[in-house]
Amino acid sequence: MGTDIAGGLEIRPSGPGSPWLLADLSLDALPRHYDAFGLLFGVRNYAGFAPVASGRGLPEDASSDLLGLQLTDGEHDHTWVAWAELARVDWTTQAPRVDDRIHEYELTGEGPRFVGKSARHGNAWRTVAGEDADPRGSSYPEGTAWRTHDRLWRVERLSHGDVLRVDPQLRALFDTMRNLAERHGDDNVRLVVWFDS
Template identity: 45%
Template sequence: MGTDVSGFVECRTRYGNGGWQAAIDLELLVDSRDYDAFGCLFGVRNHANFRPLAAGRGLPADASAAVLAAREELPLYSDTTWIGWDELAAVDWDEPAEDTDSRIHQFRRTGQGLQYVGKAGWSARFAEALGLTPPAPGEPRPTWPEGTEWQIGDTLYRSVRLTRRQAVGRKWQPLLALMAALGGLHGAENVRLVVWFDE
């Protein structure tokens, strides 16, 4: 079963009553299932082994009415947290993860060079070639030094360390652009993203 994100961008206007208001529902801006971004930003499904920017902060005490209402609609949710635009604006997007990705990245050799195929937490073909057994539930997956490669048939398997820019990627650019615009109007400290996850 997968993990999805829900939430809102909230804004506190300079000219309003000082309270937070929901600016836009997160589902209109980002893919609801993006584990690299989840791990990098919030420490959820952190397979790429980032130092999370805003893990486990809980629900802001002054959350907007829209956030509170949306949370009430979900029977199960976890890992509620938030991050301000002032924090996101200061991120070093070239910062690498603390360790290599626990998922092995797969490439296929073509006439034009290596073509990225995907990444997987467990590949039966890769495991068989290396003599690995599946990790027990809750047991961490092994990692290897960055750049370690294995050629198995026509597939190249590689251990990769992601940067924050790679993890958040183009999918989250509309969200970041909106937060930047609101921050320009109302002040970076008056814009935040509140999220929660359901599994």
């Protein structure tokens, strides 16, 4: 079973001390993107990022409209992040460790083509690496690779920028937050989220 994100974007149009309001924006467009979940909130953090805003819980001053979005008791990892914090993220920074998942590439005439990341249950690379190979990429040095005639598996470290490069919906959300912050101030725009597994 996978993990999905829910929540909303809040603004404080009148500044500090005024109530937060739920912006008319749904997080339904955000895909199940574990690298983004890990980087921003520490959830499904296989890539080993130092999370920006994990484990904060729901804000005490959350809007009633936002609180009305919570539908089940199965939600977890409630947290929030202000645009002021996201605006300070250095997108060139690398994760402190290598990814737990082994990255798979198809070898083509134009060069390697990224296929995906092997989770703990990914076994195709073991044919080359050997049955005793550890399924966690983080148990090998960065750059360790296994190769067969048309496949390459490699242990890699992600950067913050890698997350944005592959997630246009997240970039669009950040653009919206930036635009709102220009009108209301960086500390008056925040993303409040929780997860469902």
